Amino acid sequence: MPKVLWKPGTMIYPVPAVLVSCGTKQDGFNIITIAWTGTLCTDPPLCYISVRPERCSHAIISRHKEFVINLTTERLARATDWCGVKSGREFDKFNEMKLTPLKASKVKAPLIAESPLNIECRVTDIRPMGSHDMFIAEVVAVHADELLINPATGAFKLSHSRPMCFLHGHYFGLGHMIGKFGFSVRKKKK
Amino acid sequence: MPKVLWKPGTMIYPVPAVLVSCGTKQDGFNIITIAWTGTLCTDPPLCYISVRPERCSHAIISRHKEFVINLTTERLARATDWCGVKSGREFDKFNEMKLTPLKASKVKAPLIAESPLNIECRVTDIRPMGSHDMFIAEVVAVHADELLINPATGAFKLSHSRPMCFLHGHYFGLGHMIGKFGFSVRKKKK
Numbered sequence: 244m245p246k247v248l249w250k251p252g253t254m255i256y257p258v259p260a261v262l263v264s265c266g267t268k269q270d271g272f273n274i275i276t277i278a279w280t281g282t283l284c285t286d287p288p289l290c291y292i293s294v295r296p297e298r299c300s301h302a303i304i305s306r307h308k309e310f311v312i313n314l315t316t317e318r319l320a321r322a323t324d325w326c327g328v329k330s331g332r333e334f335d336k337f338n339e340m341k342l343t344p345l346k347a348s349k350v351k352a353p354l355i356a357e358s359p360l361n362i363e364c365r366v367t368d369i370r371p372m373g374s375h376d377m378f379i380a381e382v383v384a385v386h387a388d389e390l391l392i393n394p395a396t397g398a399f400k401l402s403h404s405r406p407m408c409f410l411h412g413h414y415f416g417l418g419h420m421i422g423k424f425g426f427s428v429r430k431k432k433k
Numbered sequence: 434m435p436k437v438l439w440k441p442g443t444m445i446y447p448v449p450a451v452l453v454s455c456g457t458k459q460d461g462f463n464i465i466t467i468a469w470t471g472t473l474c475t476d477p478p479l480c481y482i483s484v485r486p487e488r489c490s491h492a493i494i495s496r497h498k499e500f501v502i503n504l505t506t507e508r509l510a511r512a513t514d515w516c517g518v519k520s521g522r523e524f525d526k527f528n529e530m531k532l533t534p535l536k537a538s539k540v541k542a543p544l545i546a547e548s549p550l551n552i553e554c555r556v557t558d559i560r561p562m563g564s565h566d567m568f569i570a571e572v573v574a575v576h577a578d579e580l581l582i583n584p585a586t587g588a589f590k591l592s593h594s595r596p597m598c599f600l601h602g603h604y605f606g607l608g609h610m611i612g613k614f615g616f617s618v619r620k621k622k623k
Contacts, residue, residue: 249576254552261445281481324612354436356436375475401601412614415607421510
């Protein structure tokens, strides 16, 4: 396997492409698409989003210290791409993309109804990194689409929402399930 | 779309499941599987991995301040799962999983030859978060599998490596390509 040496760059893929909603009803809501996001800690549940200071949502989130991470699906692909390219200074993104803001439980930023899973976040730290500032946030509530929960077992099947991921400039759907965590050491049933 | 309110938890998915290699030839190499990883900043290129302090690799990376992020594929699924479950205190993971350590260009930690893309990282900060410590790192070099580069155009097709992602306890392959970044605003050719 011959390797080609490249200059340093950020090449961790596949990553999520989430819709981050922010703002308040009074100030106006906005949405920004974020791929530089992830979990920092399981307990307490901490996550981050990295945002360029010139983005409209950067000022909104810096002001209110709250946002919602809305997971995306193949059906939300166009809205996800569009909200990453366009600016809230020019468009009401909820209106343009026909997305529905829902009241959150702990923060003033809205949930996006069409997303299968909404993660309410409260900013605990803002760290300038260079081109992007990292917003470290605590998860304060999670909302899941009831249709993805098996009423008999309570099992949540996020894969049934047809999630989407982002890989080096392209959006992809998910393919087949390869295995469950721990499959490599699980004993086979006789 | 009725929503069910859950208690706070880390539910950002799909995420990468990368093989992080660490150590030195003299001290011994190790591998740990990490899903809590991502890009923090594009310029300079900064990323992170979050690791539980009780993991063997935590001590190794804390000591040497270097690691390599190796992207994973469907073919690496079993090794990825196994390296996340087992401990370097008990196993030589390279040997057990028949993975090949390659010399990196800037760090002492090895590249994993079988990975399509290797990201050499130097730790700039360690931040305790709770169950996990966040290692913030600068990307110092990137190695790409030459077979994924079109010799005529130079285009790199990471998707040809059959990348894998992790979604709420399960590994998935990638499915079909939905669109390129910016597809929602691209003018159609006449």
